[in-house]
Each structure stands twice: as C-alpha cells, then as structure tokens.
Amino acid sequence: MRWEFHNESPIYAQVMERVERMIVSGALSPGERLPSVRVFAQEAGVNPNTMQKALTELERGGLIYSQRTSGHFVTEDQAVIIKAREELAKLQTERFLQSMQELGFTAAQAAALLQQRLEQTKEE
Amino acid sequence: MPIFTCENLTKRYGPVLALDHVNLNIEPGRIVGLLGPNGSGKSTMIKLANGLLTPSEGRILIDGKAPGVETKSIVSYLPERTYLADWMSVKQLLKFFQDMYEDFDRDRALAMLNHLNIAETQRIKQMSKGTREKVQLILVMSRRAKLYLLDEPIGGVDPAARDYILNTIIGNYEPNAAVIISTHLIADVEQMLDEVIFINGGHIIRHTPVDEIREQMGMSVDALFREEFKCF
Amino acid sequence: MFLKLVKHESHAAARAMLPLLGGLLAMALLARLSIWMMETVDSSVTNIIGVFLIGIFYLGCGAMVVTTMILMMVRFSKSVHGDEGYLTHTLPVGVHSILLSRLLVCFLAVVISFAAVYVGIQIATLGVDSVESLGISIKAALRSAGVETSSMLLKIFCIAGMSILATILMIYAAISIGHSFATGKTGKSVLFFFVLYFAQQIITSIVMVAVLTAEFATTGSAEGLVTTSSNSLSSTMFWFSIGQAAIFGAVYYFLTWYMTKKRLNLA
Numbered sequence: 001m002r003w004e005f006h007n008e009s010p011i012y013a014q015v016m017e018r019v020e021r022m023i024v025s026g027a028l029s030p031g032e033r034l035p036s037v038r039v040f041a042q043e044a045g046v047n048p049n050t051m052q053k054a055l056t057e058l059e060r061g062g063l064i065y066s067q068r069t070s071g072h073f074v075t076e077d078q079a080v081i082i083k084a085r086e087e088l089a090k091l092q093t094e095r096f097l098q099s100m101q102e103l104g105f106t107a108a109q110a111a112a113l114l115q116q117r118l119e120q121t122k123e124e
Numbered sequence: 125m126p127i128f129t130c131e132n133l134t135k136r137y138g139p140v141l142a143l144d145h146v147n148l149n150i151e152p153g154r155i156v157g158l159l160g161p162n163g164s165g166k167s168t169m170i171k172l173a174n175g176l177l178t179p180s181e182g183r184i185l186i187d188g189k190a191p192g193v194e195t196k197s198i199v200s201y202l203p204e205r206t207y208l209a210d211w212m213s214v215k216q217l218l219k220f221f222q223d224m225y226e227d228f229d230r231d232r233a234l235a236m237l238n239h240l241n242i243a244e245t246q247r248i249k250q251m252s253k254g255t256r257e258k259v260q261l262i263l264v265m266s267r268r269a270k271l272y273l274l275d276e277p278i279g280g281v282d283p284a285a286r287d288y289i290l291n292t293i294i295g296n297y298e299p300n301a302a303v304i305i306s307t308h309l310i311a312d313v314e315q316m317l318d319e320v321i322f323i324n325g326g327h328i329i330r331h332t333p334v335d336e337i338r339e340q341m342g343m344s345v346d347a348l349f350r351e352e353f354k355c356f
Numbered sequence: 357m358f359l360k361l362v363k364h365e366s367h368a369a370a371r372a373m374l375p376l377l378g379g380l381l382a383m384a385l386l387a388r389l390s391i392w393m394m395e396t397v398d399s400s401v402t403n404i405i406g407v408f409l410i411g412i413f414y415l416g417c418g419a420m421v422v423t424t425m426i427l428m429m430v431r432f433s434k435s436v437h438g439d440e441g442y443l444t445h446t447l448p449v450g451v452h453s454i455l456l457s458r459l460l461v462c463f464l465a466v467v468i469s470f471a472a473v474y475v476g477i478q479i480a481t482l483g484v485d486s487v488e489s490l491g492i493s494i495k496a497a498l499r500s501a502g503v504e505t506s507s508m509l510l511k512i513f514c515i516a517g518m519s520i521l522a523t524i525l526m527i528y529a530a531i532s533i534g535h536s537f538a539t540g541k542t543g544k545s546v547l548f549f550f551v552l553y554f555a556q557q558i559i560t561s562i563v564m565v566a567v568l569t570a571e572f573a574t575t576g577s578a579e580g581l582v583t584t585s586s587n588s589l590s591s592t593m594f595w596f597s598i599g600q601a602a603i604f605g606a607v608y609y610f611l612t613w614y615m616t617k618k619r620l621n622l623a
Contacts, residue, residue, distance in 0.1 A: 007344035197448035
C-alpha cells in the first residue's frame with residue numbers, strides 16, 4: 001500500500017517522520033535491517049531519490065546507520081531512540097497547540113480541555 | 125551531460141503552434157513529471173523525442189543525438205495507445221523485444237508477468253484492455269534504457285491498476301536513467317517525482333524540483349498546478 | 357536487424373497465408389475428386405456437384421492472389437501507419453529497413469500465392485489427358501513459330517516480378533499518403549490508389565505513343581515493338597516494360613519513404 005502524504009511539507013520530510021515513527025513504535029526493532037532503498041521506495045510509492053534523501057537525513061540524526069555493502073540498519077543505541085521519541089512527542093504537542101490556537105483557544109484553555117478529557121477517561 | 129535536451133524546439137501543425145521555442149534540459153537519474161492540460165503540447169514533445177514527428181524548428185537531442193536509430197536503442201517509450209499486434213502471444217512478444225532491443229531483460233519481464241499470472245501462451249486478443257496495458261508497461265519497463273518516456277501511463281485506469289503501474293515504474297527503471305512521465309493526473313504521480321515541468325499552450329511555464337515547491341511555497345504540486353492553470 | 361524484421365514479418369504473413377494455402381489445396385483436391393467422379397460415375401447429380409466444385413476451385417484460384425494482396429496491405433497499414441506504428445517506428449531500425457522488409461515479404465507472399473495457384477491447378481488436373489495434351493500442343497505451337505519457350509518464360513517472369521513490386525509500392529504509396537490526413541485515412545488511401553493508378557496509365561500511354569512515334573520515324577515501321585523476330589517478345593518491348601515498372605516502382609518507393617519519414621501521422 002502506498003503511503004499517504006499531506007501537502008504542507010516535502011515528501012522526504014514526511015518519509016523521514018514515517019520511518020522515525022516506525023522505529024520509535026517498535027515496528028522496526030533496533031538493529032533491524034531496512035529494505036533496500038529501491039524496495040522501500042516502491043513500498044512507500046515514492047521516488048528512490050526521495051527515499052535516499054530521507055534515509056541520509058535519518059542517518060545524520062543517528063537513528064539509522066549504513067554499512068557500505070549491506071544497506072541501512074536501525075540503531076541499537078536506545079538513547080537515540082528515546083530522544084527521537086521525545087522529539088516526536090514534542091512535535092505532536094506543538095501541532096496540537098497550534099491547531100487549538102487556530103480554533104481560538106489559548107494554551108491554558110487547551111490544557112484545561114485536555115485535563116477534562118483525561119478525567120473523563122478515568123471515570124470510565 | 126543532460127540526457128534530454130530541447131533547443132528552441134518548435135512544432136507547427138499547419139497554423140497551429142503545438143510547441144513554441146521550447147528550451148529544456150533533463151539530467152540522468154531524475155523522475156520528471158511533464159504536466160499540463162490536454163492539448164498543451166505534452167504528447168507532441170514526446171512524439172518528437174521518439175522521432176514520430178519532425179521538428180518545424182530547433183532541435184531535440186537525446187544523449188546528444190537527434191532522434192534516430194541510435195537514440196531509439198536507448199529510449200523506452202510507452203505510448204498512450206496499445207501498440208501490440210493482437211494476434212501475437214506473450215511468448216512471441218518477448219521474443220520480438222529480445223530480438224529488437226539489446227537492453228531487453230527477458231527474465232525481469234517474465235518475473236513481472238508471472239506475478240500477474242499472465243501465461244506465455246496467452247494472446248493479446250484474449251486479454252482485457254487493462255491487462256494489455258499492463259503487458260505493454262512490463263515490456264517497456266523491462267528494458268535497461270537510458271531514458272523512459274511514458275505518455276499518460278495512468279490515464280483511465282482504476283486506482284488498483286494505478287498503484288501497480290506506478291510501483292512497476294519505481295521498481296524497474298534504471299537508476300542512472302531519466303524518466304519522463306506525461307500526465308494531467310498530478311496528485312497521483314506527485315510523490316514519485318523529482319522535478320516537474322508545467323507546460324501549456326506549447327510553452328514551458330515552470331521547471332522546478334518538487335521539494336522546492338513544497339518547501340518554498342508550502343503547497344503541493346497539485347495545488348500549485350490548479351492555481352497556475354485556473355485562468356486558462 | 358533487417359533480417360530480424362524480415363523474420364518477424366514472415367511470421368505475421370505466414371500466419372495469414374497458411375489458412376489460405378490450406379483452403380486452396382483442399383479446393384484443388386475436391387476439384388480433382390469431382391473430375392474423377394464425373395469421369396467414372398454417369399449421373400446428373402454428381403455432374404452438377406462436380407461442376408460446382410470445379411467452379412469454386414477456379415474462383416478460389418482467382419481470389420487467392422487478391423486476398424493475399426489485401427491481407428498484406430492491411431498488415432502494412434496497421435503496422436506502419438496504425439497504432440502498431442508506435443512500436444514499429446520506435447524500434448532501433450531505419451525507415452528503409454521497415455519498408456524493405458515489408459516489401460520483400462509481401463513480394464514473396466504474392467509469388468507464393470501465384471505458385472500455389474499453379475500447383476493447385478496441377479493437382480486438380482493431374483492425369484487429365486485433355487489438359488496435359490493442351491499444354492504439350494501449346495509448347496509445340498510456340499516452338500514451330502521459332503519461339504524459345506525458356507527464354508520467353510524468363511522474360512515474362514522478369515516483367516511480372518517487376519510489375520508486382522511496382523504494384524505493391526504503388527499501394528504502399530497510396531496508403532502512406534492517405535494516412536497523412538487527420539481523418540478518413542482508409543478512404544483517402546483508396547482514393548490515392550486510383551489517383552496513382554490512373555496517373556501511371558496516362559503517363560505510360562503517352563510515353564508508349566512517343567516511343568512508337570520515334571521508332572516509326574527512324575525505321576519507317578513500328579514492327580520492332582509489336583511483332584516477333586526471332587523471339588516472341590522483342591527486346592524493345594521487354595526493356596520498356598521492365599524500365600517503366602522500375603521507374604514507377606522507384607517513384608512510389610520514394611513517396612512512401614518520404615511520407616513515412618517526414619509526414620508520419622499516427623492517430
């Protein structure tokens with residue numbers, strides 16, 4: 001199945017985030033070998049150049065590493081994965097706040113709503 | 125050196141100007157979308173590159189040479205129409221392509237045909253329109269060409285077939301080759317393009333990397349296309 | 357590469373020709389059977405069936421060459437000027453190879469269909485005394501008139517071969533011109549066939565009259581052209597026929613080449 005992309009940011013950035021999520025969520029486990037660029041690109045329905053660019057960026061961040069002949073692997077360094085998870089969480093929070101802002105809520109109001117939602121869950 | 129070059133390329137059909145002094149360079153290794161509404165000059169440009177038409181003015185160069193026997197051996201072309209003789213069987217077609225094109229990879233074609241459960245004994249006549257188009261695409265993408273010219277590869281196919289076609293293109297083009305895909309269905313091909321060329325009324329309006337459009341303008345190619353072409 | 361094209365064309369032609377050849381052979385055998393039946397059984401029913409079957413066979417002989425020609429022309433227009441042209445013209449071969457491979461195979465197909473008619477007639481009349489004696493008496497008559505049959509046959513074959521080539525090329529040219537139009541491609545191909553045909557007739561007549569007049573002026577008679585000297589076919593007549601077919605053939609070839617190379621108009 002081809003991956004779905006939104007319009008606001010470049011495809012390679014979205015591919016990066018997608019792979020990051022796969023690593024953080026454990027869909028790709030530490031030390032696991034990634035499919036070849038061509039196959040991975042085909043799976044995602046993107047240009048191999050785009051996939052290459054995304055993987056190179058991820059490599060720079062340390063989340064994956066490459067071996068000259070055998071391809072790309074997920075890092076075994078848990079610290080890096082944890083850090084990436086935190087980054088993603090922060091990004092997600094930013095997005096939440098931003099869309100709340102667009103609806104006319106202040107950060108405090110948004111937090112209150114969130115609190116309310118959490119209490120609801122507890123009651124259930 | 126660019127694999128594909130247009131220098132003042134002009135094509136007239138009688139009084140109608142199909143291409144008007146077009147200048148263009150495409151480098152190897154890129155997947156390029158040739159995007160424009162119907163009648164914008166896309167097909168004319170691709171036909172000129174294949175030597176099916178002759179320029180009225182200017183020239184078109186493939187790997188530095190004008191279209192001819194030499195360029196035809198490095199260009200793999202998927203026309204809009206099905207061009208396979210209906211009496212031929214898959215086996216005969218494979219033999220024909222193998223005879224005619226030195227860069228034809230029979231094993232790759234066979235693997236793709238097997239994947240779709242198309243038997244070698246099947247004749248084109250017995251196939252549905254969709255299957256014919258897939259067989260044609262398989263033959264075209266099984267060549268290790270330097271330039272792939274794909275004219276409306278996903279025009280009028282269902283979404284499942286569209287995914288199959290796009291995956292086949294991504295999975296099989298030669299890494300050092302350039303791929304030019306002409307289409308008006310931009311949203312469907314956008315995520316696999318490196319560069320886009322907007323063409324209208326025989327003029328090239330824009331030739332930009334896709335990332336640039338998204339990064340600098342914050343919009344998709346599809347959205348930009350709709351905006352730039354809405355007044356026409 | 358040219359040979360590979362020829363191979364592929366032969367394949368396509370054989371596919372269309374084999375049923376025709378098989379049909380003709382079957383008809384010839386039926387005709388032979390009818391003759392045998394009429395000779396041995398004396399009944400009006402067998403006679404009617406026999407005459408009917410023989411009639412069908414002779415119709416088949418006539419249709420054989422025409423059908424072959426039509427099939428080959430359909431193949432030409434489809435593969436060079438139809439949708440299949442998208443493949444034909446993007447093969448790494450030149451336009452000359454494309455045209456010559458088709459010309460060669462079409463010529464062979466026509467020759468084979470003539471040969472098949474000849475063989476068919478031989479089969480149908482095998483052992484029929486009246487037909488065999490007719491052949492022998494024709495040869496004898498020619499010999500007594502001082503005609504050397506083998507040399508005359510050779511000349512006739514040369515002229516026939518040249519004319520077949522020129523005719524094929526005339527149709528190719530007509531198809532190529534007809535298909536350069538945006539609409540009514542088939543209709544215009546037929547129209548241009550007649551245009552070329554009548555143009556050829558008119559030009560040939562004018563040249564023929566001119567040659568006759570010149571011959572008459574120099575020798576005082578036009579006998580050299582029409583009468584037999586040592587041979588039933590005078591050499592002036594022979595070279596005239598060969599020459600005109602060759603010249604028209606060359607013109608048609610050039611037209612076909614030009615229209616295909618420069619004015620290709622695939623739908």
